[in-house]
Amino acid sequence: MVPAVTEPKIDLLCIGEPLGEFNATRGEPGAFQFGHGGDTSNCAVAAARQGASVAYAGALGDDSAGRSLRGLWQREGVDDRHVSTHPSAPTGLYFVDHGPSGHVFSYLRAGSAASLYGPRDLPRDLIRSARIIQASGISQAISASACDAVFEAFATAREAGVLTAYDTNLRLKLWPLTRARAIIHAACAMSDIVLPGLDDATQLTGLNSPDAIVDFYLGLGARVVALTLGHEGSLVATPVRRERLVPIKVDAIDATGAGDCYDGAFLSEYIRTGDAFAAGAYANVAAALSTQGYGAVAPLPRRADVEARMALEAKAAQ
Numbered sequence: 090m091v092p093a094v095t096e097p098k099i100d101l102l103c104i105g106e107p108l109g110e111f112n113a114t115r116g117e118p119g120a121f122q123f124g125h126g127g128d129t130s131n132c133a134v135a136a137a138r139q140g141a142s143v144a145y146a147g148a149l150g151d152d153s154a155g156r157s158l159r160g161l162w163q164r165e166g167v168d169d170r171h172v173s174t175h176p177s178a179p180t181g182l183y184f185v186d187h188g189p190s191g192h193v194f195s196y197l198r199a200g201s202a203a204s205l206y207g208p209r210d211l212p213r214d215l216i217r218s219a220r221i222i223q224a225s226g227i228s229q230a231i232s233a234s235a236c237d238a239v240f241e242a243f244a245t246a247r248e249a250g251v252l253t254a255y256d257t258n259l260r261l262k263l264w265p266l267t268r269a270r271a272i273i274h275a276a277c278a279m280s281d282i283v284l285p286g287l288d289d290a291t292q293l294t295g296l297n298s299p300d301a302i303v304d305f306y307l308g309l310g311a312r313v314v315a316l317t318l319g320h321e322g323s324l325v326a327t328p329v330r331r332e333r334l335v336p337i338k339v340d341a342i343d344a345t346g347a348g349d350c351y352d353g354a355f356l357s358e359y360i361r362t363g364d365a366f367a368a369g370a371y372a373n374v375a376a377a378l379s380t381q382g383y384g385a386v387a388p389l390p391r392r393a394d395v396e397a398r399m400a401l402e403a404k405a406a407q
């Protein structure tokens with residue numbers, strides 16, 4: 090028997106590893122600006138900025154990056170009551186360098202507090218009381234126990250009729266392709282909403298065409314696939330309809346976190362409207378706006394910014 094739900098209903102629960110971020114400052118060699126990252130935490134903040142009620146599950150170290158992440162969530166209204174503080178393992182960190190072909194990440198996260206997270210740490214009542222649970226390939230790449238926690242969270246959610254959403258976020262610095270493919274596709278087979286990026290999906294599936302890729306993920310059982318195509322927008326598909334959503338023009342300076350912004354904006358709008366195509370159009374604009382500043386979190390737009398830009402685009406199209 091499923092125990093009674095004691096948690097109030099929330100829109101979105103994200104599970105994974107939050108990171109402290111050191112983003113290389115352009116024109117100042119050796120200088121880094123501190124910020125926040127971690128794909129699922131970025132998604133949580135992006136969704137909260139669109140007005141969704143959001144919680145996060147994971148672990149931090151008892152250190153200044155951990156305290157800074159808690160401060161971020163408190164300012165953003167992300168419920169962090171189910172994020173534990175480990176007494177000795179640190180908060181994971183990453184560096185962002187800006188190369189000729191975009192951003193390059195390097196990690197200091199082996200043995201982090203989040204990598205010690207496991208199934209027994211899951212907030213099961215909160216999972217059952219959410220509308221959507223979101224996790225990613227990174228949530229599962231960081232350790233075997235974290236990998237199991239995501240499978241267990243998704244199984245618990247599905248048993249309770251809660252939707253599951255998964256971003257493939259392939260990071261080959263964290264695990265080899267063959268293992269990543271097996272785990273990510275097993276998780277996608279437990280996901281209602283699959284959010285792959287084109288580069289990841291090409292490596293994971295061996296397919297090049299966006300249509301063939303969405304067919305592949307629909308074939309695994311997803312009811313919605315939203316495939317991001319970088320500066321070419323996104324392709325949103327359900328088993329009965331698909332739509333190519335064109336991008337808006339922005340002066341992009343750092344695309345770190347744009348995919349996570351897409352996820353948070355997509356999921357919050359999907360919860361609000363129940364319409365995957367409206368959610369895709371909204372997320373396209375939000376993700377583009379998020380590339381106009383440095384770092385994963387600081388430039389994440391708010392609902393008012395996204396709506397204002399959508400209104401401008403609609404006027405220009407008349």
Ligand SMILES: O=C(O)C(=O)C[C@H](O)[C@H](O)COP(=O)(O)O
Binds near residue numbers: 108128129227260344
């Ligand atoms: O790589 C990781 O493990 C992280 O979580 C660090 C970053 O914050 C996200 O990866 C950004 O993700 P994108 O939206 O794909 O740029």
